[in-house]
Amino acid sequence: MADFKDVVKSLKDNKVSQDDGFNRLEAAVKGTDPKSIQEEQKKTQNINKKKEQGYFQKIGDEVSELNKNFLDSIKTFQSPAGALGGLLGLLASPIALISGFLVGLADSFRMLGKILNKLN
Numbered sequence: 001m002a003d004f005k006d007v008v009k010s011l012k013d014n015k016v017s018q019d020d021g022f023n024r025l026e027a028a029v030k031g032t033d034p035k036s037i038q039e040e041q042k043k044t045q046n047i048n049k050k051k052e053q054g055y056f057q058k059i060g061d062e063v064s065e066l067n068k069n070f071l072d073s074i075k076t077f078q079s080p081a082g083a084l085g086g087l088l089g090l091l092a093s094p095i096a097l098i099s100g101f102l103v104g105l106a107d108s109f110r111m112l113g114k115i116l117n118k119l120n
Helices: 002-030 035-078 080-119
Strands: none
């Protein structure tokens, strides 16, 4: 008799575990993921958002560095030799400014494109 009770108990335990498995399967099919999966997806989204913001922050840092360098070059206009160098610098600086900005922008958009391709 004790053996029969053990068999019935193990069958009940097996049914509980099967029901739990089917409930998880139904939840996955319906799209209602367990809380742990939802939290993991939220963490992944936050990480991707921070990466995107980091790329735009780099663009802003590059522009502020270019502005600082330009303002420092203007200070050299105090002597005649500095004025000549400054004028040459004024001629070359817009080209360097624009090319540096566009290269940084292109790199940032390339990385952003990679992130967006991974999401799709």
